[in-house]
Amino acid sequence: MLIYLARRVGMAVLVLLIVLVFLASLVHILPGDPVSLMLGPRADPELIALARQEMDLDSSVPAQVWHFLANAVGGDLGQDFLTKRPVSELIGAALPNTLVLALTSLLLAVVAAIPLAVVSAARQGSWLDRILGTLSVGIVSIPSYVIGMVLLLLATVWLGWLPAIGTGSFADPLDYLAHLVLPALSLALVWAGYLARLLRSALLEVLGQDYIRAARAYGIAEWRIYYQLAMRNAIPSVVALIGVALGDLMGSAIFIEVIFTRNGLGTLLYNAATQRDHPTMRGGVVVIAVLFVLANLLADLVNRAINPRLREVSSR
Amino acid sequence: MSVDLAAPPTPRRGGPASLQLVRRIVATPSGAFGFTVAVLLVVVAVFAPVLAPHDYTALDIEHRLEGPSSTYWLGTDNLGRDLLSRLMMGVRIALQIAVPAVVLGVLVGLLLGLAAGYLGGKVDTAIVVILDAIQSFPSVVLALAVLALLGSSSWAIVLVLAVAFVPSFGRVTRTSVQAVQALPYVDAERNLGAGTLRIIGRHVLPNVVPPLIVLMAMNLPSAIGIESGLAFLGLGVQPPTPDWGVILSEGFARIRESPWPVLWTCGVLAVSTLGFTFLGERLRDVLDVRTTEVRS
Numbered sequence: 001m002l003i004y005l006a007r008r009v010g011m012a013v014l015v016l017l018i019v020l021v022f023l024a025s026l027v028h029i030l031p032g033d034p035v036s037l038m039l040g041p042r043a044d045p046e047l048i049a050l051a052r053q054e055m056d057l058d059s060s061v062p063a064q065v066w067h068f069l070a071n072a073v074g075g076d077l078g079q080d081f082l083t084k085r086p087v088s089e090l091i092g093a094a095l096p097n098t099l100v101l102a103l104t105s106l107l108l109a110v111v112a113a114i115p116l117a118v119v120s121a122a123r124q125g126s127w128l129d130r131i132l133g134t135l136s137v138g139i140v141s142i143p144s145y146v147i148g149m150v151l152l153l154l155a156t157v158w159l160g161w162l163p164a165i166g167t168g169s170f171a172d173p174l175d176y177l178a179h180l181v182l183p184a185l186s187l188a189l190v191w192a193g194y195l196a197r198l199l200r201s202a203l204l205e206v207l208g209q210d211y212i213r214a215a216r217a218y219g220i221a222e223w224r225i226y227y228q229l230a231m232r233n234a235i236p237s238v239v240a241l242i243g244v245a246l247g248d249l250m251g252s253a254i255f256i257e258v259i260f261t262r263n264g265l266g267t268l269l270y271n272a273a274t275q276r277d278h279p280t281m282r283g284g285v286v287v288i289a290v291l292f293v294l295a296n297l298l299a300d301l302v303n304r305a306i307n308p309r310l311r312e313v314s315s316r
Numbered sequence: 317m318s319v320d321l322a323a324p325p326t327p328r329r330g331g332p333a334s335l336q337l338v339r340r341i342v343a344t345p346s347g348a349f350g351f352t353v354a355v356l357l358v359v360v361a362v363f364a365p366v367l368a369p370h371d372y373t374a375l376d377i378e379h380r381l382e383g384p385s386s387t388y389w390l391g392t393d394n395l396g397r398d399l400l401s402r403l404m405m406g407v408r409i410a411l412q413i414a415v416p417a418v419v420l421g422v423l424v425g426l427l428l429g430l431a432a433g434y435l436g437g438k439v440d441t442a443i444v445v446i447l448d449a450i451q452s453f454p455s456v457v458l459a460l461a462v463l464a465l466l467g468s469s470s471w472a473i474v475l476v477l478a479v480a481f482v483p484s485f486g487r488v489t490r491t492s493v494q495a496v497q498a499l500p501y502v503d504a505e506r507n508l509g510a511g512t513l514r515i516i517g518r519h520v521l522p523n524v525v526p527p528l529i530v531l532m533a534m535n536l537p538s539a540i541g542i543e544s545g546l547a548f549l550g551l552g553v554q555p556p557t558p559d560w561g562v563i564l565s566e567g568f569a570r571i572r573e574s575p576w577p578v579l580w581t582c583g584v585l586a587v588s589t590l591g592f593t594f595l596g597e598r599l600r601d602v603l604d605v606r607t608t609e610v611r612s
Contacts, residue, residue, distance in 0.1 A: 011448070018449035026465050134346060141593035143541035145548060146582045149568065153575050251454025255545055259568070269457065273464035273551055285461045288454070 008300065012293040017065070019289045023282055024064040054081070054279075068282070077283035082275060087283035090268055095287065097167055098257070098264035102249040104180060105187035106242065112192040113238070117199035118226045124204060133200075136193030145255035148186035152259060155182055167263045183256045187249055195238055195245075202234035236307040243296030250288055340602045347598030353591025361408040368401035372558050381574035391576040394566055399577060402558040403584050409559045410588070414539035417474045418532050421481030426528065428482065429489025430516065433497065440490075447483040455480030456542060463551045473552055477542060481535050488531055492524045526603040533596030537589035544585060560585055 035043075035051045056064050071078065077087035116136075120129040139147075168179035206212065207230055215225050254266035261267075265284055272280035342348040360367060369389065376396035383391045390399040432443040450458070459476040466472045496502055502519050510518075540560075546552030547561025548568070555562045560581050567577025599605075 011445075014445060015449045018446065022449070023461065026462060137346075137593060137597060138590050141537045141541075141589045142586045143545055143589065145545055145564075146541075146585050149564070149578055150582055153571065153578065157572065157575055247454050251456040254456055254460070255548070258549060269460055270549055273460045274549070276464055278465070281461055281464050285457055288457050292454075 005301075008297055012297055015293055016286070016289055020065045020068060020286065021061060023285065024068070025061045051081070054079070072286070077286070078279035080272075080280045081277045087280050090280060091265065091283055091287055094263055094265045094268040096170075097262060098250065098253050098266060101180065101183055101187070101253055101256070101262070101264060102246055104184040105249055106191065106245055108184055108188035109191035109195055109245070110238065112188065113195035113199055114227075114231070116192070116196035117203055117234075118231075120196070121200045121203040121207065122222075122226065133197065136197045139189055139193040140197075142190070143255075144187055144190055144252040145259060147189055148183065148256045148259045151182050151186050166261055179260075179262070183260045183262060186256050186259075187252055190252070191245055191249070195241070198241065199234055199238055202237040203230055206230045206233045236303050239299055239303045239306065241299070242302075243292070243299035246295040247288075247292035250291065337602065341595070341598050344598060346594040347602075350591045350593070350595030350598055353587060354595050357407050357411065357588055357591070360404050361411045364404045364408050368398075368404045370398035370401045372397060372401040372405045373556070374398070381570060381576075383574070383576050390580050391574070393563065393577050394570050394573075399563070399580055402563055403560070403580060405558045406560040406563060406581075406584070407588075409553060409557060410540045410543060413470060413473055413477070413543045413553070414536055417477035417539050417543075418481060418535050420474065420478035421535065422485050422528055422532060424478065425482045425485025425487075426489050426524070429486040429524075430493060430520070432486070433490040433493025434512070434516070434520075443486065443490075447486050450479060451483045455538075456545065459542060459546055460549075460551060463546065468546070468551050468554065470553065473543060473546065477539050480542070481539070484531060484535065485528060488527050489524050492527060493520050496520050496523050527605045530596055530600045530603060530605050533592055533599055536596075537592040540592075541585070541589055 035048050035057065039047060039051060052058050056067055059067065068078070075088055077091065079085070080087055080090055083090075116132055120126075120132045123129050166179055168176035170176055203226070212225060212230060215229055220229075250265065253264060254270055256262070257264045257266035258270050265288065269281065269284040269288075271277070272284060338351065341351050374397060376392060376398075378396065379385075379388065379392050380396040381392060381394055382388060382396075385391070388398050388400070390403070393399055393402065428443050428447070432440040455477075458480055459473075462476045462479075463472060496519050499519075502515060505519070506515060543552055544559065544561035544564065547554075547559045548565045549561075550565065552561055553559035555566070563577055564581045564585075567574075567581060571578055
């Protein structure tokens with residue numbers, strides 16, 4: 001177990017290093033100069049030199065990565081180029097909103113996926129199963145911002161529901177929740193369909209096994225067979241994907257946060273990208289990469305905790 | 317070449333293999349939908365200037381932000397330009413970026429996958445780590461970071477999308493190569509002295525191509541989605557080009573005055589992504605491919 005953990009963490013660190021090297025070398029490999037993009041073609045040479053120095057662009061790639069890492073360990077991700085505030089502070093303020101959004105969407109998606117999967121697995125091949133199947137495949141492919149925008153149109157413009165714009169504040173939980181509903185729903189729909197599909201096929205596989213037949217023979221209620229006996233063996237397939245899901249949700253959150261003008265990591269990245277604010281951009285991307293790696297690691301560990309078979313296989 | 321007269325000719329309805337493939341694709345409702353959408357999009361992309369009812373740049377300020385009418389079938393945008401014509405030109409722009417991106421992704425992924433699967437060992441480990449790293453952040457975030465640094469020329473967008481798709485193609489190729497390598501007859505042929513190129517050409521590629529085709533059809537909608545999304549954020553194709561994302565962002569700015577630009581663009585995006593996805597799903601059944609990795 002320890003060896004496994006060490007290998008996973010080692011891999012995660014390696015992946016992060018590659019991400020950092022990639023970001024640092026982009027400036028060198030590809031044409032286009034971030035500073036002149038940011039300051040315009042007729043900027044003062046002194047200003048350009050200052051900006052280059054501030055963004056550490058003149059150091060070699062390994063040196064840039066090293067500087068960044070050395071500072072990052074101490075919690076210093078650099079300074080926002082425009083506001084001169086520490087990037088870590090900006091991210092710290094934005095991150096909770098995005099995490100709440102991503103986790104709420106994921107929770108909604110799982111809660112919706114479980115009954116949908118049970119219904120379509122129980123009536124495999126019925127019209128309900130086929131409609132759910134087509135719908136879930138379909139919804140997965142539609143970009144989340146399209147769903148978000150249609151929901152926004154439906155709710156606010158035509159029905160006059162919910163305060164759709166803005167973030168609300170933690171101080172007023174109900175207000176915060178009201179602002180959260182539509183964005184979370186937009187993100188959850190996609191994953192609800194995908195997870196339902198995944199869970200359905202896992203359930204079908206489990207349902208064909210002997211212990212389920214035995215349980216049926218004992219006359220155990222159908223709902224217990226589905227929700228307790230079969231689900232326990234089917235749910236790991238969903239858990240394994242939660243890391244990927246969280247990463248994807250954080251990515252789609254950019255669009256959703258911009259559409260619903262929510263504060264968050266997405267809006268921060270979006271503003272940094274449009275203003276060519278390299279330090280904030282890099283900080284945000286690194287934080288997302290760290291979160292994604294952590295989420296995958298966590299999903300793996302949880303999966304091993306709830307699925308004894310995985311443990312046996314790997315300890316051999 | 318001898319002809320085996322004893323064998324009855326296989327019953328073939330309607331000639332060439334490609335036609336048969338199409339028949340099988342359209343045999344299910346969702347397959348037919350996907351195929352129709354794909355063909356329609358290609359036709360519109362090629363003939364957009366001829367098919368469009370209006371000049372997509374022509375302004376008609378008096379009729380700005382109007383709903384559907386007999387002159388402007390889908391309504392007009394904030395400058396009174398015909399939405400239908402703009403959306404039709406948008407098909408061309410979407411495909412001009414999405415198709416090269418996916419093709420580039422396939423080529424690079426195929427090469428990396430072949431190298432990883434065939435050479436194994438350290439090369440394999442290195443390539444897998446790189447693919448993992450690329451996948452370890454959402455492609456939109458990757459695109460945002462790169463485009464912010466490079467500026468949003470269309471080749472930069474193509475490149476960014478291609479990079480995002482390389483891992484899925486690379487993995488599928490790698491897995492197939494490994495599977496084929498393990499087959500006894502391939503081993504036998506190698507022992508008979510067949511070279512690397514022969515093994516790759518005769519045994520590996522034919523096994524790799526069908527899953528790659530399916531994956532291409534499935535990645536095309538994501539490419540279109542991300543491309544329009546980037547344009548919507550102002551980091552992709554720039555106005556006044558009638559990219560779907562550009563139309564969406566201009567419409568979104570005035571969503572309270574007129575929902576039509578947003579509504580139609582969302583509809584077009586939804587139908588085209590759905591179409592390619594259903595086509596991919598159907599192709600997977602028809603070509604009998606088991607994809608382990610559908611989402612990228």
